[in-house]
Structures are given as structure tokens and as C-alpha cells.
Amino acid sequence: MSTRYELPHRVHDAAIYPVKAPNGSTIVLYGHETGVGILWRGGRPLKKTAAPPKQPAKPAKVNGTNNDAIMIIDSDDDDSAKAASQPTAPEAEFEDDEEELDPDQPYPSFVQQVRISLNTEVLHIAVPQIPAVSALRPADTIPAIFSKKIIFTVACADCTVRVITLPLGPPPQAAKEKPLSTKSQFGEEVVKVHGHQSIARGVTMTWTSRSEPDSIDDSEDDMDVDGDDDAAATTPGRRRRKQQSRSRSRNQGEEGFDLLVASHSAELGGLLKIWRFQLDESSLVAAHPIAPYKTLTLRKPASRVAFNTAQYPKRRHSQLLIADATGTARIYDVFAPSSHRRASGSPSEPGAFVATFTSTFESAKGNAYSPAILAARKPILDIAWVSDGHHILTLLGDGEWGIWDVDRSGPSPPANPSAFSLRGFVGTSEKEGSVGGASSPKKSGRSLLAPMTPNTRRRKEEVLFQGSASSTAIMRGGISVASLPSSSGTNVEDSVIIWYQSEVYKIADLAKFWARTASSGAGNSLPSPGLTQMQDMPLLRETITSISQFDTTSQASRMAVPRDSLISAEHRLVITTGTARPLGRDLNAMFAQEQAETEEARKTDQALLSQGELDLGGMDRLLEDMEGSGAISKSLTLGNPRKVLFASSAA
Numbered sequence: 001m002s003t004r005y006e007l008p009h010r011v012h013d014a015a016i017y018p019v020k021a022p023n024g025s026t027i028v029l030y031g032h033e034t035g036v037g038i039l040w041r042g043g044r045p046l047k048k049t050a051a052p053p054k055q056p057a058k059p060a061k062v063n064g065t066n067n068d069a070i071m072i073i074d075s076d077d078d079d080s081a082k083a084a085s086q087p088t089a090p091e092a093e094f095e096d097d098e099e100e101l102d103p104d105q106p107y108p109s110f111v112q113q114v115r116i117s118l119n120t121e122v123l124h125i126a127v128p129q130i131p132a133v134s135a136l137r138p139a140d141t142i143p144a145i146f147s148k149k150i151i152f153t154v155a156c157a158d159c160t161v162r163v164i165t166l167p168l169g170p171p172p173q174a175a176k177e178k179p180l181s182t183k184s185q186f187g188e189e190v191v192k193v194h195g196h197q198s199i200a201r202g203v204t205m206t207w208t209s210r211s212e213p214d215s216i217d218d219s220e221d222d223m224d225v226d227g228d229d230d231a232a233a234t235t236p237g238r239r240r241r242k243q244q245s246r247s248r249s250r251n252q253g254e255e256g257f258d259l260l261v262a263s264h265s266a267e268l269g270g271l272l273k274i275w276r277f278q279l280d281e282s283s284l285v286a287a288h289p290i291a292p293y294k295t296l297t298l299r300k301p302a303s304r305v306a307f308n309t310a311q312y313p314k315r316r317h318s319q320l321l322i323a324d325a326t327g328t329a330r331i332y333d334v335f336a337p338s339s340h341r342r343a344s345g346s347p348s349e350p351g352a353f354v355a356t357f358t359s360t361f362e363s364a365k366g367n368a369y370s371p372a373i374l375a376a377r378k379p380i381l382d383i384a385w386v387s388d389g390h391h392i393l394t395l396l397g398d399g400e401w402g403i404w405d406v407d408r409s410g411p412s413p414p415a416n417p418s419a420f421s422l423r424g425f426v427g428t429s430e431k432e433g434s435v436g437g438a439s440s441p442k443k444s445g446r447s448l449l450a451p452m453t454p455n456t457r458r459r460k461e462e463v464l465f466q467g468s469a470s471s472t473a474i475m476r477g478g479i480s481v482a483s484l485p486s487s488s489g490t491n492v493e494d495s496v497i498i499w500y501q502s503e504v505y506k507i508a509d510l511a512k513f514w515a516r517t518a519s520s521g522a523g524n525s526l527p528s529p530g531l532t533q534m535q536d537m538p539l540l541r542e543t544i545t546s547i548s549q550f551d552t553t554s555q556a557s558r559m560a561v562p563r564d565s566l567i568s569a570e571h572r573l574v575i576t577t578g579t580a581r582p583l584g585r586d587l588n589a590m591f592a593q594e595q596a597e598t599e600e601a602r603k604t605d606q607a608l609l610s611q612g613e614l615d616l617g618g619m620d621r622l623l624e625d626m627e628g629s630g631a632i633s634k635s636l637t638l639g640n641p642r643k644v645l646f647a648s649s650a651a
Contacts, residue, residue: 001105001106001576001577001578002536002537002538002574002575002576002577003105003107003574003575003577004538004572004573004574004575005110005572005573005574005575006571006572007030007032007037007571007572007573009032009033009034009571010032010033010570010571011030011031011032011545011568011569011570011571011572011573012031012032012121012122012123012124012545013030013031013122013123013124013125013545013546013568014028014029014030014031014125014545014546014548014566014568014573015028015029015030015125015126015127015152015546015548016028016029016127016548016549016550016551016566017029017127017150017152018127018128018129018130018551019130019146019147019150019168020043020551021040021043021168021169021170022168022169023040023043023044023092023094023111023169023170024042024043024044024098025040025041025042025043025044025111025112025170026040026041026042026043026108026550026551027039027040027041027150027168028040028041028566028573029125029127029152030125030568030573031121031122031123031124031125031154032115032121032122033121034115034117034118034119034120034121035115035116035117035118035119035120035122036115036116036118036122036125036154036164037113037114037115037116038113038114038115038116038150038166039110039112039113040110040111040112040113040170041108041109041110041111042098042099042108042109042111043094043098043108043111044094044095044096044097044098044099044111045094045095045098045099045109045111046092046093046094046095046111046112046170046172046173047092047093047094047095091169091172092112092169092170092171092172093172106577107575107577111170112170112171114170114171114176114185114186116164116166116185116186116188118154118156118162118190120156120157120158120160121156121157122154122155122156122157123154123155123156123157123199123200124154124155124200124201124202124203125152125153125154125203126152126153126154126203126204126205126261127151127152127153127205128146128151128152128205128206128207128259129206129307129309129311130142130146131311131485141313143207143257143279144281144282145165145279145280145281145282145283145284147168148167148168148281148282149165149166149167149168149282149283150164150165150166150167150168151163151164151165151259151284152164152205153203153204153205153261154203155199155200155201155202155203155263156199156200157199159194159196159197159198159199159200159265160192160193160194160195160196161192161193161195161196161200161203161261161263161275162190162191162192162193163190163191163193163259163261163277163284163286164188164189164190164191165188165189165283165284166186166187166188166189167186167187171186171187189283189284191277191284191286191290193261193275193290194290195263195273195275195290195292196263196265196267196271196273197265197267198265198266198267199265200263200264200265201264201265201266201301201302201303202263202264202302202303202304202305203261203262203263203264203305204261204262204305204306204307204320205259205260205261205262205307206259206260206307206308206317206318207257207258207259207260207279207312208257208258208260208312208317208318208335209255209256209257209258209312209313210255210256210257210258210278211255212258212318212335213318213334213335213337213350256278256279256280257279257312258276258277258278258279259276259277259278259279259284260274260275260276260293260307260318260334261274261275261276261277262274262275262305262307262320263275263305264298264301264302264305264322265301266301268297269297269298269299269300269301270297270298270299270300270301270302270324271295271296271297271298272295272296272297272298272302272305272322273292273294273295273296274292274293274294274295274296274320274334275290275292275293276293294334294349294351296332298322298324299324299328300324300325300326300328301324301325302322302323302324303323303324303325303379303380303381304321304322304323304380304382304383305320305321305322305323306320306321306383306384306385307319307320307321308320308321308385308389309385309386309388309389309481309483310385310388310389314389316333316389317389318333318334318335318336319331319332319333319334319354319389320332320333320334321383321385321392323380323383323394324380325379325380326376326377326379327358327359327360327376327377327378327379327380327396328356328357328358328359328377328380329356329357329358329359329380329383329392329394329404330353330355330356330357331353331354331355331356331406332351332352332353332354333351333352333353333354334350334351335350335351336350336351336352336354337350337352338350338351338352355406356418357392357404357417357418358377358418359377359378359379359380359394359396360377360378360396360400360420361375361376361377361378362375362376362377362378362398378396378397378398378400379396379397380394380395380396380397381395381396381397381475381476381477381478381500382394382395382477382478382479383395383479384479384480384481385481386403386481386494386496386510387409387410387492387494387510387511388483388485388492390406390407390409390410391403391404391405391406391409391410391421392404392406393479393481393496393510394479395426395477395478395479395498395500397475398425398475399425399426399427399475399477399500400423400424400425401423401424401425401426401479401498402420402421402422402423402424403420403421403422403423403514404417404418404420404421405417405421410422410514410518411514411515411518411519412514412517412518421514422514422517422518424531426477426498426500426503426505426531427477427500427501427503475500475501476500476501476543476544477498477499477500477501478498478499478544478546478547479496479497479498480496480497480498480499480546480547480548480549480565481494481495481496481497482494482495482548482549482550482551482552482563483495484552484554484557486554491511492511493509493510493511493557494507494509494510494511495507495508495509495510495549495552495563496510497534497547497549497565498531499544499547502539502543502544503533504533504534504537504544504547504567505531505532505533505534506531506532506533506534506562507531507532508532508560508562534565534576537567537574537576538574539567539569539572539574540569540572542569542570542571542572543569543570544567544568544569545568545569545570546567546568547565547566547567547568548565548566549563549564549565549566550563550564550565550566551563561578562578563578564576564577564578601621602621602622602625605618605621605622606622609622
């Protein structure tokens, strides 16, 4: 089941914020032509405000009396008066209970929706990974601002990168009618960064300790791309360092946290900048002028960057995945000790590339005589961290997808670390403008003997002198990963959505999918599950711009209830909802409901038959019902003294 919400402007990107509002609403962010839109979905609705009471009439003045008084404010109270006059964001009041959903249309409504005008187009949106407070993750190990404010980063068409904070709860209707101040309408704060000379192609963000890179908790990290010796882990010195690291991580609430933001553009052949901001309890601190924490010049312009989904204090939380269109993906650790030394002999600043992966080569696309030196690797459309940052899921330009086993902890690690441990194809429908792509249906061999025309001759000349012209340059696709950690914090259940052109595919549990695929490849008789294609999405022939997934619960995951997903098209938002009924897996209740519905339909058909108004469909249902109960040869009296006999065909 799905529903769509039409928007009056073009949507470039959308994201779901990982923390819910105080009233239980899920927060949806989307970038449009003039700024950012924020939606609060579900939860307790706002209270309907009553009309303000009428002001009592002022008493008329009487001659000879004057009650006018002059108030004198002491100069010592100027500061307190100014502080009291500072505008504060108004707080909304909510109903006691959440709205009751219609079983036939279980779509939570939008409690509130606002738009923040930035006077420029918002092209990309990034939100941080925020863990839930639990017994394994106390509140003092998470920045306190995440429980009060929404923090996200946008890349705009005016070459700026902006970090926006605003209250977590939805504002009242009065705030939409009257701005809070000349610079803020809903209590939002915008930090503008002028760091690129061209439009940023993407942005990502995470958070870390303010003392990084001085304190790193190796004990919380299972990933080791640098190849540390396992025997050294048992030495007393290393154990002491781990204990000191644990003690430092416990005190992070006192030391504070910082926000890391990475943005990339195509200037200078590929530029990546990393920004670092200080996080207070209720605001983001940025001292002007804002200088980047690190600047990297890339070999090629990046097509996608993403911070590791692992959370601090795990060491890999500062790893940044950088992918480009030439089919190369590299991992850059912001806080890794650098192997280079300065001319003075002292070690340089931290930060180093720790791993490199490359995609497979493109096929010749019908030209068997193309020289091998002109072969190009498949471009990377999108890339994402999975399995709590242990593996990398990538989508290539021809519809091929695969998983790189970074730390070789998967069920089927390959001999070549750069090869896919798990791979497949999406997009089986005929591509427009493609020439026999790898994921297209196989064509007849006679297509290679087509007569030479000026058009085909020109294409062959381009392949001969310029290399194989990739037909995937206009291909669009993306990956959405939503993780659900276990109660013990060891295993992570990843729900994956891969979209390619207008087709959307889903993997409910990536770990189970990978394990069963590996076991079936090893000769196990248990068949491997396939990707599930999502159908009936009301896109109305519009292009998909992004896909995100809503949060779920452990109980819903055990009952195999699919996650709700948010699909942003060019001018609309589409929300798909699982069709599972609240009955879940209670088979007795399901059978009871089905039996009740069947009995009600039988009574209706009998009433129509007694009135002589039963159609052929109802008669067929009666015959099937009597045949199933063995009463087809018996006579029936339906409230009428006349008997209706159904003779068998043998008679």
C-alpha cells in the first residue's frame, strides 16, 4: 500500500531524521527549490487552539485623577532585562493520545509541516547516525543536543554548505503566522560555510569526541584494515592502553563532542573538505571565519562520500568512504596515524587512506574487436556501509550490485579482497538508449549482423578512436540501508533497498540473504532467496531522486512486517506502507476472521437467492460451498416452501 503527497515545487533530495520528536512524530526532511521542508509524521497531534479571550474595555478617566506612572529601571538590571527580551521558540501543546488509524488506510497524517527559506536550491541533505539510549548506550555517551535539536547539513546551488539546527518538536500554528525574529522563524540556526568554488556534489556527516584523535577505543572495533598483529593484542601494554581508552571514553560527556561534516566538489579535478564544529548542549559553535579541518585533492571527482555507520567510540567511526565514477572506492580514515613525515622529521597530521577497491570492467557491448587497453571499469552510482561498517554495498552503472568484504568477516570471503563477495543484477527491463547492457534481456545473435548504416558506422568509429562509449552515463540509481541493532548490540539487521532507474528492489535482512546465498553456492540444497521487487508505486512516470526507510521495532522485525519507505520523486513524496494486518502471525485469529467473513458472505447470498436477485457469481459461490461440504446432491429450502433441486450431470 502506498500514498503520495503532491508538492508545489521540485524535490531534489529527502531524508528521514533518526530521532523522533517529543510527541512521537517521525521527522522527514526534503530539499526543494528555495530551501528545506520539514514534516512531522504521526505521533500525538497538536491541540486545537481556542480563540483568544476578548480584552476588557479600559475604564474611562475621571477628572482630577491620573493613574499614569513612570517606571524607572535600574542600570544594573539592563542585562537581565535584555535576556528576558530575547525571543525563545514557542512550545506546542499536544493531545494526550495519538491519532487512531483507519485499518483500510493505515497512513499517519502530518502533524505539522514548515518550510525554511534559504533563497537557494537545496540539492543534497545529510543527517547524522544517532544511536538510541539504552542500557548498552547511556545518555552521557551521546551528544546532549541530539535530544533537543534537529541537526542536518545541506549542500546548496550557491556553492555553500549549511549546517541547520532547529527544535526537535513541531512548532505551533502561531509560529507559522508570526516569525520568531527577523533572522529566525521557528528557532532555527543556520551556519553557512563558503568552502567550494563550484556546487558541492554531495555531503555527509557524523559526530566524534572533542579529544579525537588522541583517544581511540580499539577494544570496541572489530575491523582492522591496517593488519595489526593478533599476538600483540594479548600483551599487558596493549591491555593497559585499552583500559585507558575505555576510561577516556567514559568521560566523553565531560569533555564534549564535535560534529564532522564532509563535502566534495569537482573543482581542481576533485576536492574533498572536512569541517569540524563544536557541539554544546543546545547549539552548534562555529567561529568565523570557518576554516576546513582537512582538505584533500582527489584523483577524480567523487560521486559519493559517506562516513562509516559505526558509532563512536569504535575506531572505524571516522572512516570516510570515497567513490568516483571511474569505478574506484577508497577508505580514508580521518584520525588514522599518517605514515608520512614532515621535512623536520616530526610526524604529520593524522589522516590516511587505508583501503582501495575497484569495480569490474565493462563489457565490449557488441564490439568484439575493441582493444583491451580501452576497456573501462563500471562507474559507481551509489555506495553505502552495511553490517555496522564492516562491509560496503555498491551499485554499478549497468545494474550490477555487490558487497566488498572489507575486514573479511563475511560468510564467503573471496581470495581477492577487491572482488565482490556477493553480487547480483537489478534492472531486468529493457533500457531506453542502451545497447545490450549486462542486465538487459539477451537479444538474438542476428543483431550483430545488422546492416551498416551511417548511424552505426559513426558509433563504431567512436568506439574505435575514443574507447567504448558507456551507455550507463545517464543511468540513475541509489542504495538505502536501514539498520536495527540487536538487544545485545552484537548483530545488526540491515534492510536494504536498491533502486535502478524506475525499478525498486528490497532485501529484508542482508545478513540472512548473504548467509543463505553462500550456503547454496557451497552445495547446500536450501535455495537462496531472491530480491523482492516493489510494485505499484504511484510515481506517475517521474524520476526517483532518493529513497529512505522509516524506523521499525524488534517485534515488527520478528513478525516480518516490512518497513515503511519514503520515495521522493520530482514533485511528490511517496510513502509505502506494509500491508500486514495488526493480527500479525496469530493464525487462529486470521482463520477466525476469514471464517467470519465467509459466513457473512454466505448469509448475504442466501438472502439474495430467497428474493430472486442472486447473480451468477453468487450462485457459483453457493455451489462451491455445497460441494465443499458434500451437500450438492441434497435439496435446499431457502425460506420458501418450494424446494430447489440441483440435479447432477449424470442424471
